[in-house]
Amino acid sequence: MLNTMRKYASGWVAQIFIVLLIVSFGVWGVAGALTGIGGNYVAQVGSTEISAVSFDRAYRRELQNLSRQLGQQVTPDQARAFGLPNQVLGRLVTEAALDDQANTLSLGVSQDTLVREIAHDPAFNGPSGTFDRAYFVELLRSNGLNEDDYVLERQAVEKRKQIADSISGGATVPVALSQALHTYQTQARTIRYIVMPTTLVTDVAAPNQDELTAYYNDNKANWRAPELRTISILKMTPADVSRPEDITDADAQKYYDANAAQFTTPETRHVFQFVFTDASTAKATADQIKGGETFEAALTAAGKQISDADLGVVTKDKLIDPAVADAAFALAPNATSDVIAGSFGPVIVHVTDVSPASVKPFDSVKDEIKKTLALTAARNDMANLRDSIEDARAGGATLDEIAKNNKLTVQTISVDQSGKDASGNAVADIPVQAALLKAAFESDVGIDNAALQTDDGGTVWFNVTDISPAHDRPLDEVKDKVAAAWTKATIADRLAAKAKEAKERLAKGETLDAVAASFNLPVVTAQKLTRGTKPPADLSVDALKAAFAGPVGTAAAVPGPNDGDQIVLQVEAIDDTPYLANDASRAALTQQLADAMQNDLLQQYVTELQNELGATVNQTKLQQVIGAS
Structure with a gap:
């Protein structure tokens, strides 16, 4: 349950509140003591009361944390399904028990200690890595707190920490346990x-x-036939209702002309770039190449390899330097340029493997264009089609009639809940399979079912037309x-x-x-x-x-x-690997064991403390707060 608390309380403020709490007391053993308590309190532990305001503030904070984690707003009903109210109440009851004990023991925290603890809390460090007051105030405000409220809550946390440290802070791992675990893991x-x-x-x-x-x-269940349901399915996606044959050649030609780049493969060239530090050396090299020296030989003479100059097979837009791009795509194949004033200094460009630009003719892409235009039109008209089909269903039309009127096809399948047929083979092409099978096996024959949505913006309607109950197959059938x-x-x-x-x-x-x-x-x-x-x-x-x-x-x-x-x-x-008490590689594991022991001790103490103090819950007030949140 502690893991659950941590899961839903990962924010820094929530972590402060549960820093030493080991057990969630959503089921902390007072269910039989839910006696009514008056006033504006949700619960009372000993002489310490948990006000409705305190619970509401904590509950809203946890609700916000959970919503952030899930990436969507969590409703009160969803929060109750998660068990969030009990988790928050359990934490507050545990805190109240420790607070009550702190008051009984007259524990306190000096102002200097409190200021020091807050100032050294890394949660409040600014860009400089130290306490930043402006950031501190802004962080409190964003979490619905002011300084006074936070200081009081932090003071209570420090008192609880004193109790926890006195109960379990000094617990260490027995050598025998550490040795036994070492042997178990390393033998x-x-x-x-x-x-x-x-x-x-x-x-x-x-x-x-x-x-x-x-x-x-003896094994009859292994051959038991599962329940099968016959399902009629009408699927309407943009692809199902698109009509490429309705697109004219003129409309396709218009799209082709407006999107010429889409059907054009640009020219590519294998480009090599020789960059120089000064113009005179560049000119001298260019003259040598004009005199018959190869581009690669010129590179070698300068102590470079051809790979050092290789820019790859590129289109013109991939060359960063405009001057180099213009020169490279103006050269004849296997030619070398004069010196170019490049962005990074004087440059000589060499070009090989020229592949000219090519354009797909209209006739070769006409059908593809018509499909694209038809699909776009279908997407734009999906809402109207969906409404039309829903109106037809409301008017009593069958899926077969609707399919015929809209040039669609009804798919009929007979499947079990896992999507297999009577022979145990998987049924192919079931749209939105998981959602459809779940809904179909929760429905019945003659029931109007809610439509399901597909990932591509389509809609699926279905009816259960027949149910074959699960039954034992006779021996002759499965012999x-x-x-x-x-x-x-x-x-x-x-x-x-x-x-x-x-x-x-x-x-x-x-x-x-x-x-x-x-x-x-x-x-x-x-x-x-x-x-x-x-x-x-x-x-x-x-x-x-x-x-x-x-x-x-x-x-x-x-x-x-x-x-x-x-x-x-x-x-x-x-x-057996020898056990070394001071082995640094085992320090983390030893600390985990020590933490677990300390947690167990604190858990036992808090449980006994609550049993001794007793707890009562005002269910009426609790439900009011939860319902209002």
Whole structure:
């Protein structure tokens, strides 16, 4: 329950309020003591009261936190479904119990201590990394608090902290526990094993009628036919109602002319760029290339490689420097430019692999354009079509009649709740499958069902036209499946018996090598396995657990990773890692154990404190606050 509290209270203000609270007391044992209390209070613990204002403020804050986490506004009904009111009340009751005890013990917090704790709270650090008063005030305001209210609440938190520290603050992990956990986590074992496949069992004959009937009766539920529902489905998406044939060639031509770039593949060139630090060197290099030296040779002479100048195969718009782009796309293939005044200095450009621009002719894209225009028109008209169909349904029209009038198709399927047909095969192309099956199996024959929405803006209407109840299939109908299952189970049983016999042979002193040889199987060795090791592919999780079930020499027979296989293993060696009390790598785990112990101590203390003080809840006032929030 603590995890639940933390989940719904991740904001920094909420974290301050639950900093030391270990148990949610939404079910804190006072349900039988809900005696009425008067006044404007939601609950009372001992002599400490929880006002309706305090509960309302805390509840609204948690409601806002939850809404932020879910990315949508949570309604009061949803909050109750989450159990939020009980969580908030439980936290406030716990705080009240500690506050009451703090008052009884006359605990206090000095102003200097309070100021220091607030000033050193990292939640209030500004850009400089230190306490920022302006940020502090703004943060309080954004969470519906003022300074006075926050200081009082922080003062109460510090008092509760004094109690918690005195109860559990000094708890440390016993060395014996730490050692035991260390051994459990780090102990490594070497095992030798054989994998016994189902092919070792070869003498299983077909079952006789009595065996078949007995197995069928013992496992009848395995062949039970699930409830099937016949569902008529009318789906209308933009693609379903678009009519490309209604788009004229003239309209398609108009779209083609207005979107010429969409059908044009721009020219590409493989461009190389040689950048210089000064114009004189650039000109000298350009003259050498004009004199017959290759571009690559010029690069090599300058201590560069061709890859250093490679800009890749690009379109003109991909070149950042306009001067370079203009020059590169003005050159003939395999030509080199004169010196260009580039943005980053003098440049010489070389071009290869020129692919001219190409334009798809209208006739080759006409059908594609018509589909696009028809789909756009259908999307724009979807709302009117949806309303028209809803009106027709309200007027008593059937889905078949509606489909005919709108040139749509009714899909009829017979499925179980998981989307499979009577033979157990998945039914394809069920629109909005999860939502439709859920709604269909909550409906009935003759019921008008609410329409469902598709991800692409479409709508699905459906009717349940027939229900076939779940029933036991007769043996004659599933005889082949029952026979196959009996054979598989019989092989598994006999193989398990062989594995058990092999284990018993090991227990009597026979070696694993001798046992393996009798089955003509190899012996596999797995070294340095720990409890957290992922088993090898041919070793099951059950086998890994069995390997840690006893001392050296322990033997076991367990199921293998493949269906029906068995593993027979024997522990060959055990390696224990020495325990070092000051091992830094174990510090985090030791701290987790210490925190858990401290939490347990504090939980026990708070539980006993509440039992001693007693708690009463004003349910009338509580429901008023929840309903108003």
